[in-house]
Amino acid sequence: MTQFTTPRGMNDIGVEEMERRLWIQSKIEPVIRSYGFRRVEPTFIEHLDTLKAKSGEAILQEIYYFKDKAGRDLGLRFDLTVGMARMVANDFKTPEPIKLYAISPMWRYDEPQAGRYRCFWQWDVETYGPTEAYADAEVISLGLDVMKSVGLNATVHVSHRKLLEGVVRVLGAKTEEQVKRCFNALDKAQKIGRDELNQLLQSAGLPAESSQLLVDLVYSRADLDGLKAKLGEGVLRQVEDALRELDVLWDELGSLDKKQSCSLDLSIVRGLDYYDGIVFEGYTEGSNLSLFGGGRYNNLTAIYGSRHLPATGVAGGIERLMLALEQVGVFSKLEEQKPVRVFVANTDEQTRRDAIGVATALRRRGIVAEYTIKDWPLRRQLSFAGAGSYTHALIVGRKEVSTGVYTLKELKSGLQVEKSLQEILDMLTPP
């Protein structure tokens, strides 16, 4: 029995998993940087008030919070947007647009289940300054490119909070509460069927006819023009700002060559209630877990500082991405192309010094090289190298030292070649 375990919902990241995470990061980070975003790291621990300011008291039960030794109320961040918004809202030096990203962990006190942990990582990209939908198009395009970089084909489902709000209000939702319940119902549309959605909308306060109309709108998955055609004059006037933004978005997505990967979907709401404009979620084939999502939150920085900055952003969960990649078999392909790791074996006490010299030469060329740090015979050294993560063994014995010709063994196949150190260095040097 293990006496000391990790806290509920917390997982150690072992060697194999870390290799995968590093691989993911090496794929997605260059994409994000190529769009001009620059990396930051907001503090992991915030004042509890800072965290509460964003999402209200209700968020408390999801926060890890505690008092520090001076009695201050602090909490672990539950997303990256809080910290970023706080940073930019008090920064008056940087000209707009401010484009930032982070790839970092956050914490939520939730019941753990499939694809959900109490500590999880996100890649998160945020643009502060522009009100134009150009910025939304940019982060959507970036999200699609990030997925592509790890080998996933994604599609983005787009909606607009003001459009949704206008529609449900015209259809009969009177109060803030009723609008919220309608949103909540729409959010579930993919999981439940037409009938259940209809019921939920009606219990949220929509009259039967309106509810049926909305259900049809949601499931018809019409494009922008189709949607306009279906909305009555009264509705159109209510939501014309939102529709104009979506027009701009679609046009811009066309210029970015991403239009074919995007579609309108009125069931996209995004739970967080600070979203107030375009919202979207990215899915990959064969998975109904959303792999990234985001949208516009124009009023968030006003909470944290006097610099008012409209904002839009996109974020995706690293753990969910790993689940999706596992299903597609990306990682097993990675296993096959193991990076070069050399074990430099000696044959006796005397050649140990020479083996260290050879390993050092390899290391200077950027090749991963080790020698034995246990007092082991050659047999045992090779046995260790063969069982581990090494691709090659390089044998340094008296014969090799005197002739300058070394034996390089490819461990998987067992094939050996005899070459000079220089030739071996050239052979193994990473590109």
Next chain:
RNA sequence: GCCGCAGUGGCGUAGCUGGCUAACGCGCCGGCCUGUGGAGCCGGUGAUCGCGGGUUCAAAUCCCGCCUGCGGCCCCA
């Protein structure tokens, strides 16, 4: 917060209609093997059976509570 399933050496399991010293495979350590790993054989290491309580002459086994893991609901990423 609610519901379902599960928990036996580091890992995977057997035992679970109560009854010898809890069994097996993998791993790890060593030997056969003083310049060539993966195979084989031999030996070793390693479990108060998740924790606590109860029933019983006797509990890994039956009952209750808790914890943890997996999955679902709510919510979310």
